[in-house]
Amino acid sequence: MIPVCRIEDLPEGESVRIEAGDATAPIAVFHTDGAFYAIDDTCSHQDASLSDGWLEGCYVECPLHAALFDLRSGEPTCLPARKPVRTHAVTVVDGMLYVHPAVQTVPGRPVHAAPEEAVA
Amino acid sequence: MTAVRTVTVVGASLAGLHAARGLRSQGYDGRLVVVGEEHHRPYDRPPLSKEFLTGDGDPGEGLGPLALTDPEDEAELDAEWLLGVRAEALDTAAGELRLAGGRALRTDGVVIATGATPRTLPLPPLDGVHTLRTLDDALRLRAELRAGAERAVVIGAGFIGAEVASSCAALGLDVTVVEAAPLPLVPQLGEEMARVCAGLHARGGATLLCGTGVAGLRGAGRVTGVELTDGRALPADVVVVGVGVRPVTGWLEGSGLALDDGVRCDEGCVTALPNVVAVGDVARLDRPGTARTVRAEHWTSGMLQGDVAARNLLAGSTVERFDALPYFWSDQYGARIQYAGRREPGDTVRILDGDPADGGGFLAVYERDAIPTAALGVDRPRPFMRLRRELARAPQPAGR
Numbered sequence: 001m002i003p004v005c006r007i008e009d010l011p012e013g014e015s016v017r018i019e020a021g022d023a024t025a026p027i028a029v030f031h032t033d034g035a036f037y038a039i040d041d042t043c044s045h046q047d048a049s050l051s052d053g054w055l056e057g058c059y060v061e062c063p064l065h066a067a068l069f070d071l072r073s074g075e076p077t078c079l080p081a082r083k084p085v086r087t088h089a090v091t092v093v094d095g096m097l098y099v100h101p102a103v104q105t106v107p108g109r110p111v112h113a114a115p116e117e118a119v120a
Numbered sequence: 121m122t123a124v125r126t127v128t129v130v131g132a133s134l135a136g137l138h139a140a141r142g143l144r145s146q147g148y149d150g151r152l153v154v155v156g157e158e159h160h161r162p163y164d165r166p167p168l169s170k171e172f173l174t175g176d177g178d179p180g181e182g183l184g185p186l187a188l189t190d191p192e193d194e195a196e197l198d199a200e201w202l203l204g205v206r207a208e209a210l211d212t213a214a215g216e217l218r219l220a221g222g223r224a225l226r227t228d229g230v231v232i233a234t235g236a237t238p239r240t241l242p243l244p245p246l247d248g249v250h251t252l253r254t255l256d257d258a259l260r261l262r263a264e265l266r267a268g269a270e271r272a273v274v275i276g277a278g279f280i281g282a283e284v285a286s287s288c289a290a291l292g293l294d295v296t297v298v299e300a301a302p303l304p305l306v307p308q309l310g311e312e313m314a315r316v317c318a319g320l321h322a323r324g325g326a327t328l329l330c331g332t333g334v335a336g337l338r339g340a341g342r343v344t345g346v347e348l349t350d351g352r353a354l355p356a357d358v359v360v361v362g363v364g365v366r367p368v369t370g371w372l373e374g375s376g377l378a379l380d381d382g383v384r385c386d387e388g389c390v391t392a393l394p395n396v397v398a399v400g401d402v403a404r405l406d407r408p409g410t411a412r413t414v415r416a417e418h419w420t421s422g423m424l425q426g427d428v429a430a431r432n433l434l435a436g437s438t439v440e441r442f443d444a445l446p447y448f449w450s451d452q453y454g455a456r457i458q459y460a461g462r463r464e465p466g467d468t469v470r471i472l473d474g475d476p477a478d479g480g481g482f483l484a485v486y487e488r489d490a491i492p493t494a495a496l497g498v499d500r501p502r503p504f505m506r507l508r509r510e511l512a513r514a515p516q517p518a519g520r
Contacts, residue, residue, distance in 0.1 A: 046167070047171070049501070052502045054505050054506065063504070063505050065419075066505075079141075079423065
């Protein structure tokens with residue numbers, strides 16, 4: 001899991017982009033609608049950073065072409081995006097926000113991840 | 121409209137594809153034919169001047185990330201694809217589309233989406249001289265840029281020219297951009313902001329020469345240099361001509377449709393015939409509330425017009441008008457430029473964030489009588505989109 005920031009450093013309506021290392025693509029973390037969400041930062045349509053996007057409820061709008069993504073599922077809800085972005089689990093421990101990057105899967109070859117460590 | 125059994129979309133690019141999608145999503149279940157002059161299925165053009173040129177690896181046989189459709193999408197469209205086929209004439213009285221090779225296609229409705237083709241200069245046809253519009257153009261240019269070319273001259277400093285120059289510079293070429301006007305992009309951005317954007321060339325290590333035209337090319341068989349009207353000569357291994365485009369309407373001569381730097385349409389993409397609509401770069405629309413007409417070469421317009429045109433074609437009259445705020449973007453020299461709105465000469469510019477003078481990003485708003493008319497952002501995607509939303513809601517000065 002990757003530490004993001006203290007929860008007070010990510011107020012409602014804000015987002016942050018984290019470089020998650022070589023193992024996974026950059027991740028965007030959002031605080032909106034009373035919860036935290038994490039999705040792949042790069043729009044599935046074209047190279048744009050979703051952490052720069054417009055937040056409205058549980059949706060983020062890509063800042064380049066206005067594709068809209070549901071933060072809960074990663075699914076696009078309008079064109080031009082047609083493919084989902086990956087979602088990642090988020091936890092808070094002692095006021096600290098963590099992202100658990102989803103296991104990178106190869107299309108058609110599901111990967112069975114080892115059970116994750118329980119997080120308080 | 122009654123008894124529409126066949127609709128033919130002429131042009132298999134972004135706008136044509138979105139018109140086809142629009143027809144299906146609005147319940148059209150008749151025969152749908154898509155005619156494309158290129159051999160490729162619909163693909164995205166914006167990357168062709170940017171990451172497609174600079175990207176690593178072999179682009180391969182397929183369209184890869186450029187593809188605008190996938191098998192699932194194509195199944196939903198349920199269209200007949202006639203690719204590698206040029207439309208040669210439209211007989212509106214007979215409801216017949218004539219294709220290269222003598223074939224004729226009976227059709228009840230037509231979506232004109234033939235786009236635009238690069239303008240050229242009266243120059244001799246030498247190897248190493250390119251225009252950039254299609255995937256095949258980009259493949260040829262890409263191969264030459266990777267085959268040891270060291271010096272590139274780009275003619276025209278509009279957005280395509282600047283993006284190609286940026287890509288050449290990123291590939292390590294020595295790049296000179298030649299612009300006939302005293303300053304590029306003034307009609308789009310106004311002088312003050314055009315000057316800022318012209319400064320991006322220096323940031324990327326390219327040389328911008330303004331106020332001089334091209335007198336001729338040097339070389340026999342293959343280009344070796346560009347001669348300028350001011351007497352200078354620039355050595356060149358590769359020359360890219362990016363001096364704008366003209367809409368592809370030649371095949372419609374004699375159709376009876378009104379042609380005027382594009383296919384004339386009302387504000388809902390409908391021509392004088394209710395069963396013929398036009399979308400994308402080729403369409404010249406009436407501007408609602410003005411005596412003006414407008415032809416947009418923007419990606420977003422192409423996408424959005426498809427839906428409007430499909431609705432009006434199926435309704436048999438203009439029940440919806442296209443009135444989206446113009447929007448375009450350009451990536452060059454590591455900067456992302458975004459523009460939205462309708463700036464006109466005399467509008468003032470106010471900087472809301474950043475400082476254009478320091479070479480970093482900034483956000484600017486154009487205003488007339490304190491009313492915002494347009495927005496320009498360089499590396500300010502989030503506040504730019506906020507401003508774009510406000511603009512879309514704001515009342516516009518009359519006549520725009």
